[in-house]
Amino acid sequence: MTAELVRGQNHPLSQARLEIRISAGTPIVAVAALGDENGRIHGAEWVAHPGAPTQPGLEVPRQAAADHRLAVDLDAVPEAVHRVSVLLALPVGGTGPVRFGAVAAPFVAVTGLDGGEVASYTITGLEAESAVVALELYRRQGAWKVRAVGQGYAGGLAELLTDQQLPQAHQLAGSINDAVSQGLARSVQAPPPRTADGDRSRQAAAPALGPDQGGTAPQPGPVPPVSPYGGLTPGGPGQPAPQQPSYPGSAPDPDAVTQPSAPTAGGPIDYSHPRRQNAAPPPPPPTAPPAAPGQPAQPVAGDATGWSMEERLYNQVWGMFEDLARTTAAYRSAVDFAESRMDKELEQVLSDPRSRIGGQGDAAREAARARHTQLVAQAREALDRDLAQLAAEADVVEPALPPAYARWDNPAWHAYRVPMEIPMALRLGDLHLPEADRIRIPMLVRLPLERGLWIDSGAAGSSDGSFTDSPTMSRLAMETAVAHAARLLAVYPAGEFTVHVIDPAGSGAQPLAPLVQTGVLAAPPVPGAAGVADVLGRLTQRVDLVQMAVRGGAADSLPPGFDTSQQLLIVNDFPHGFDDRAVNQLRYLADEGPAFGVHLMMVADREQSSGYGPLLDPLWRSLLRLTPVADDHLADPWVGHAWTYEPSLVPPGSQVLQQVLSQVATARTKFT
Structure with a gap:
């Protein structure tokens, strides 16, 4: 049974190999630190962070993200370690929020390798803090427990690590921030979350503000940690049920997803459509014909929520991206679990002297390998089922895409006419994974380019x-x-x-x-060099001029022509x-x-x-x-x-x- 912890509460852990799942209201940095019996971190080699993601018994993600999965093997941590602290921080120098009080409360769950939740904790009460000790796993009388901490620090990672008695805390905090900044250059931005009924919709998304519009865009919000494919259910513990979505008519930003209940740095979220303040609710998306009993529903292009077909297709594409990411993660996790289980069983066979007598050892090894094969086959069957559904969806979505989203070989380009309005996004290419090489997900980026x-x-x-x-x-x-x-x-x-x-x-x-x-x-x-200097000089002068006009509130006073x-x-x-x-x-x-x-x-x-x-x-x-x-x-x-x-x-x-x-x-x- 899952234990929903409050600050200071603890819960025993019966498993040594765990996953710590984190869902936050914005991309955050996840760090795990090893501490001695007094909680002291002895050096940088005791910290797993994006620049050094693995330490004995620990593995953390290499980048900032709204969702994280941390791997912990308590049997593999050194004997001197008595505490494993999970630290969360907002990236430094980005365009996102600078305090946790401006986003939805981070949610942390401790799970087994089978996905079963052991304990969870929603970190509430944060205001000006930009870093927090979320929870800690600690050793007490030979057994491990988890404790909800929720201790925040307004001074960020540097102050947090200093408080953990880490030598050279400021230098390590700087190297972590540098590693996160470098990771941003290779990251696909987060797509919109799902609604509770599976619709791919954008919730309280930020309008694409131009230099003459001003305003503060809402900050990113958590992406639900699960998907309707692969036997996972929408929503997650500690996440409020999605409310009525709002989608701006201007270009959507996959990084600007906002949890509906979360305040932002600019104040409460405005759920009204920025260009349709008095408009009626969006039309319902097209519905698929009834499916035969026991069969999945036939996919339909544009089955996500939106104000137009373009918006619905945009949401559907990002939903497909999320589905493929999560169903593949479920498959890889299942295969890893099967392999670790087989290794453990084979190790037990080898360590038992009785297995060397007669054919008992051979039979036990064959049984372990058979169980491994069965588990992998089950995982592959589930993956193939999900991929078949995604492939069918891709087959109907791709031909329906407008030119901005379509490949160059799409017939939509043969009917091309110069548009009257700027589209929401632009296709820069395709994305695919080795487990699903046939499925290509359009890589859409927001317009105007950020x-x-x-x-x-x-x-x-x-x-x-x-x-x-x-x-x-x-x-x-x-x-x-x-x-x-x-x-x-x-x-x-x-x-x-x-x-x-x-x-x-x-x-x-x-x-x-x-x-x-x-x-x-x-x-x-x-x-030539002279041409380089001329073009760069004119464009930098243009940026300076527009910047001064906008910041001075005189955007309409730019020179004629x-x-x-x-x-x-x-x-x-x-x-x-x-x-x-x-x-x-x-x-x-x-x-x-x-x-x-x-x-x-x-x-x-x-x-x-x-x-x-x-x-x-x-x-x-x-x-x-x-x-x-x-x-x-x-x-x-x-x-x-x-x-x-x-x-x-x-x-x-x-x-x-x-x-x-x-x-x-x-x-x-x-x-x-």
């Missing part, structure tokens, strides 16, 4: 093990950048998106030909033609540009750019790294699966890119 992109042109091994040389990778990277830029131009209304290109050595002439020949660029690609469209700068062949001043300008555009309508797309080899050292690191971390070939460098925000990313490229021989860009150029001419 982060720039780094298209890595370095020589790398693709997911199938083949090697691509540097010249080929450079060409593929530039083709990928052109495909992304063309898609951005295509989904914005005429005159509302402008593309600039820096190509110092002219090496990108061939991939850039579609943009140049159709006339959609603001000006021809700029060569000022180009208010979103600006994209594509940088090829970095660092060729760049000096330290130019690199600092790039960093400025990456940090400040997105909020004021200037976005950055770097096409560069990270290794070749390493000569700039620490000067380049902040730029690298602030951009989302994508690759021109399939590569498993992205992680989901729940269990940290290594997802294989594949860029969205134009099929060889297809003329769809030229046709779309020609329409964009024609519409732009009419607009001007």
